[in-house]
Amino acid sequence: AQSVTQLGSHVSVSEGALVLLRCNYSSSVPPYLFWYVQYPNQGLQLLLKYTSAATLVKGINGFEAEFKKSETSFHLTKPSAHMSDAAEYFCAVSDNQAGTALIFGKGTTLSVSS
Protein backbone atom coordinates (compact mmCIF):
# COMPACT_ATOMS: atom_id res chain seq x y z
CA ALA A 1 0.00 0.00 0.00
CA GLN A 2 1.11 3.51 -0.69
CA SER A 3 1.87 5.96 2.11
CA VAL A 4 2.88 9.54 2.62
CA THR A 5 5.24 11.07 5.16
CA GLN A 6 5.27 14.76 5.88
CA LEU A 7 8.45 15.78 7.67
CA GLY A 8 7.79 18.35 10.37
CA SER A 9 4.38 18.75 11.94
CA HIS A 10 4.99 22.48 12.40
CA VAL A 11 7.01 24.91 10.28
CA SER A 12 7.52 28.55 11.19
CA VAL A 13 8.79 31.23 8.79
CA SER A 14 8.97 34.99 8.66
CA GLU A 15 6.93 36.96 6.19
CA GLY A 16 8.88 37.16 2.92
CA ALA A 17 10.94 34.05 3.64
CA LEU A 18 11.02 30.86 1.61
CA VAL A 19 8.41 28.26 2.46
CA LEU A 20 9.46 24.61 2.18
CA LEU A 21 7.10 21.83 3.26
CA ARG A 22 8.40 18.31 2.83
CA CYS A 23 6.55 15.27 1.55
CA ASN A 24 7.90 11.82 0.79
CA TYR A 25 5.86 8.97 -0.57
CA SER A 26 6.22 5.25 -0.90
CA SER A 27 4.92 3.63 -4.02
CA SER A 28 5.69 0.66 -6.21
CA VAL A 29 4.00 2.28 -9.18
CA PRO A 30 4.02 5.82 -10.58
CA PRO A 31 1.93 7.84 -8.17
CA TYR A 32 -0.42 10.73 -8.49
CA LEU A 33 0.41 13.34 -5.87
CA PHE A 34 -1.49 16.26 -4.43
CA TRP A 35 -1.08 19.13 -2.00
CA TYR A 36 -4.08 20.52 -0.14
CA VAL A 37 -4.43 23.50 2.18
CA GLN A 38 -6.85 23.82 5.08
CA TYR A 39 -7.67 27.12 6.73
CA PRO A 40 -9.20 27.09 10.22
CA ASN A 41 -12.68 25.62 10.41
CA GLN A 42 -12.81 24.95 6.69
CA GLY A 43 -12.57 22.01 4.34
CA LEU A 44 -9.54 21.12 2.26
CA GLN A 45 -8.71 23.06 -0.89
CA LEU A 46 -6.55 21.70 -3.68
CA LEU A 47 -3.29 23.62 -4.14
CA LEU A 48 -1.74 21.58 -6.93
CA LYS A 49 -1.43 18.10 -8.37
CA TYR A 50 1.13 15.94 -10.15
CA THR A 51 -0.27 13.52 -12.69
CA SER A 52 2.88 12.36 -14.58
CA ALA A 53 3.17 15.31 -16.92
CA ALA A 54 5.68 18.03 -16.00
CA THR A 55 7.72 17.29 -12.88
CA LEU A 56 7.51 20.92 -11.72
CA VAL A 57 3.93 21.72 -10.91
CA LYS A 58 2.60 25.21 -10.30
CA GLY A 59 -0.44 25.74 -8.15
CA ILE A 60 -2.55 28.48 -6.71
CA ASN A 61 -1.35 31.30 -4.46
CA GLY A 62 2.21 31.13 -5.78
CA PHE A 63 2.95 27.61 -4.57
CA GLU A 64 4.78 25.00 -6.59
CA ALA A 65 6.05 21.48 -6.07
CA GLU A 66 8.63 19.32 -7.79
CA PHE A 67 8.26 15.59 -8.28
CA LYS A 68 11.58 13.80 -7.79
CA LYS A 69 11.30 10.11 -8.47
CA SER A 70 14.85 9.33 -7.33
CA GLU A 71 14.11 10.86 -3.94
CA THR A 72 10.44 9.77 -3.81
CA SER A 73 9.65 13.34 -2.85
CA PHE A 74 7.10 16.00 -3.70
CA HIS A 75 8.08 19.02 -1.62
CA LEU A 76 5.96 22.17 -1.64
CA THR A 77 7.63 25.56 -1.95
CA LYS A 78 6.79 29.24 -2.17
CA PRO A 79 9.50 31.87 -2.67
CA SER A 80 8.03 34.48 -0.34
CA ALA A 81 5.62 33.74 2.50
CA HIS A 82 2.61 35.91 3.21
CA MET A 83 0.69 36.12 6.45
CA SER A 84 -2.30 34.67 4.62
CA ASP A 85 -0.36 31.45 3.96
CA ALA A 86 -0.70 30.42 7.59
CA ALA A 87 -2.71 27.20 7.48
CA GLU A 88 -2.38 23.44 7.61
CA TYR A 89 -1.02 21.69 4.55
CA PHE A 90 -1.58 18.09 3.54
CA CYS A 91 0.24 15.97 1.02
CA ALA A 92 -1.74 13.10 -0.51
CA VAL A 93 -1.03 10.20 -2.84
CA SER A 94 -3.39 8.29 -5.02
CA ASP A 95 -3.40 4.56 -4.66
CA ASN A 96 -3.26 3.42 -8.25
CA GLN A 97 -5.91 0.76 -7.85
CA ALA A 98 -9.41 1.12 -9.15
CA GLY A 99 -11.96 2.44 -6.73
CA THR A 100 -9.69 3.56 -3.93
CA ALA A 101 -9.11 6.88 -2.25
CA LEU A 102 -6.46 9.47 -1.63
CA ILE A 103 -4.08 8.64 1.21
CA PHE A 104 -3.07 11.64 3.27
CA GLY A 105 -0.05 12.57 5.31
CA LYS A 106 -0.51 13.81 8.86
CA GLY A 107 -0.23 17.44 7.89
CA THR A 108 2.13 20.35 8.47
CA THR A 109 1.00 23.53 10.18
CA LEU A 110 2.63 26.60 8.68
CA SER A 111 2.99 29.68 10.88
CA VAL A 112 4.03 33.01 9.38
CA SER A 113 5.32 35.81 11.58
CA SER A 114 5.69 39.45 10.70
Next chain:
Amino acid sequence: DAGITQSPRHKVTETGTPVTLRCHQTENHRYMYWYRQDPGHGLRLIHYSYGVKDTDKGEVSDGYSVSRSKTEDFLLTLESATSSQTSVYFCAISARINTEAFFGQGTRLTVV
Protein backbone atom coordinates in the same frame (compact mmCIF):
# COMPACT_ATOMS: atom_id res chain seq x y z
CA ASP B 1 -16.62 25.45 -5.37
CA ALA B 2 -17.77 21.88 -5.82
CA GLY B 3 -21.38 21.35 -4.79
CA ILE B 4 -20.95 19.32 -1.61
CA THR B 5 -23.17 19.79 1.40
CA GLN B 6 -22.61 18.07 4.71
CA SER B 7 -25.29 17.94 7.37
CA PRO B 8 -25.37 18.58 10.19
CA ARG B 9 -22.36 20.87 10.52
CA HIS B 10 -22.17 20.39 14.28
CA LYS B 11 -23.60 17.71 16.52
CA VAL B 12 -23.31 16.71 20.14
CA THR B 13 -24.56 13.27 21.03
CA GLU B 14 -24.45 10.87 23.93
CA THR B 15 -22.44 7.68 24.11
CA GLY B 16 -24.37 4.71 22.81
CA THR B 17 -26.76 6.61 20.55
CA PRO B 18 -26.87 6.12 16.79
CA VAL B 19 -25.79 9.03 14.61
CA THR B 20 -26.12 9.56 10.86
CA LEU B 21 -24.15 12.13 8.91
CA ARG B 22 -25.21 13.09 5.42
CA CYS B 23 -23.21 14.12 2.39
CA HIS B 24 -25.04 15.48 -0.63
CA GLN B 25 -23.38 16.37 -3.94
CA THR B 26 -24.66 18.11 -7.04
CA GLU B 27 -21.67 17.24 -9.28
CA ASN B 28 -22.80 13.76 -10.32
CA HIS B 29 -19.37 12.40 -9.37
CA ARG B 30 -19.01 8.65 -9.16
CA TYR B 31 -16.73 8.41 -6.14
CA MET B 32 -17.59 9.55 -2.64
CA TYR B 33 -15.55 9.26 0.54
CA TRP B 34 -15.82 9.74 4.27
CA TYR B 35 -12.72 10.78 6.20
CA ARG B 36 -12.18 11.69 9.80
CA GLN B 37 -9.65 14.29 10.90
CA ASP B 38 -7.96 14.12 14.27
CA PRO B 39 -4.97 16.10 15.57
CA GLY B 40 -1.73 14.31 14.81
CA HIS B 41 -3.38 11.82 12.48
CA GLY B 42 -4.26 13.89 9.44
CA LEU B 43 -7.17 12.54 7.46
CA ARG B 44 -7.99 8.88 7.65
CA LEU B 45 -10.37 7.11 5.30
CA ILE B 46 -13.43 5.53 6.91
CA HIS B 47 -15.41 4.23 3.93
CA TYR B 48 -15.75 5.06 0.29
CA SER B 49 -18.17 4.43 -2.53
CA TYR B 50 -17.43 3.81 -6.19
CA GLY B 51 -21.05 3.78 -7.32
CA VAL B 52 -24.62 3.41 -6.15
CA LYS B 53 -24.76 0.55 -3.65
CA ASP B 54 -21.02 -0.06 -4.13
CA THR B 55 -19.03 0.68 -1.01
CA ASP B 56 -15.87 -0.53 0.65
CA LYS B 57 -13.99 -0.12 3.90
CA GLY B 58 -11.16 2.23 4.56
CA GLU B 59 -8.42 2.35 7.15
CA VAL B 60 -10.63 3.10 10.19
CA SER B 61 -14.00 1.53 9.39
CA ASP B 62 -14.72 -0.22 12.72
CA GLY B 63 -17.88 1.19 14.31
CA TYR B 64 -19.06 2.86 11.11
CA SER B 65 -21.36 1.86 8.28
CA VAL B 66 -22.32 3.64 5.08
CA SER B 67 -25.01 3.59 2.47
CA ARG B 68 -25.39 5.03 -0.98
CA SER B 69 -28.79 4.55 -2.55
CA LYS B 70 -28.50 7.50 -4.93
CA THR B 71 -25.55 9.00 -6.78
CA GLU B 72 -25.88 12.27 -4.90
CA ASP B 73 -26.13 11.01 -1.31
CA PHE B 74 -23.64 9.18 0.88
CA LEU B 75 -24.61 8.49 4.47
CA LEU B 76 -22.27 7.67 7.34
CA THR B 77 -23.77 5.96 10.38
CA LEU B 78 -22.28 5.44 13.78
CA GLU B 79 -24.34 2.56 15.10
CA SER B 80 -23.51 3.22 18.76
CA ALA B 81 -21.41 6.33 19.22
CA THR B 82 -18.34 6.22 21.47
CA SER B 83 -16.12 9.01 22.78
CA SER B 84 -13.32 7.85 20.46
CA GLN B 85 -15.52 8.85 17.55
CA THR B 86 -15.42 12.49 18.57
CA SER B 87 -13.84 14.03 15.49
CA VAL B 88 -14.32 16.21 12.46
CA TYR B 89 -15.79 14.26 9.57
CA PHE B 90 -15.23 15.22 5.96
CA CYS B 91 -17.02 14.06 2.89
CA ALA B 92 -15.18 14.18 -0.42
CA ILE B 93 -16.05 13.44 -4.03
CA SER B 94 -14.11 12.72 -7.20
CA ALA B 95 -15.06 12.06 -10.78
CA ARG B 96 -12.45 9.35 -11.44
CA ILE B 97 -9.66 7.54 -9.68
CA ASN B 98 -6.25 9.20 -9.68
CA THR B 99 -7.80 12.63 -9.76
CA GLU B 100 -8.23 15.23 -7.09
CA ALA B 101 -11.00 14.96 -4.53
CA PHE B 102 -13.19 17.89 -3.55
CA PHE B 103 -14.11 18.30 0.07
CA GLY B 104 -17.15 19.43 2.00
CA GLN B 105 -16.95 21.86 4.91
CA GLY B 106 -16.93 19.12 7.53
CA THR B 107 -19.10 17.99 10.43
CA ARG B 108 -17.85 18.44 13.96
CA LEU B 109 -19.15 15.57 16.06
CA THR B 110 -18.77 15.44 19.82
CA VAL B 111 -19.71 12.30 21.72
CA VAL B 112 -20.22 12.90 25.45
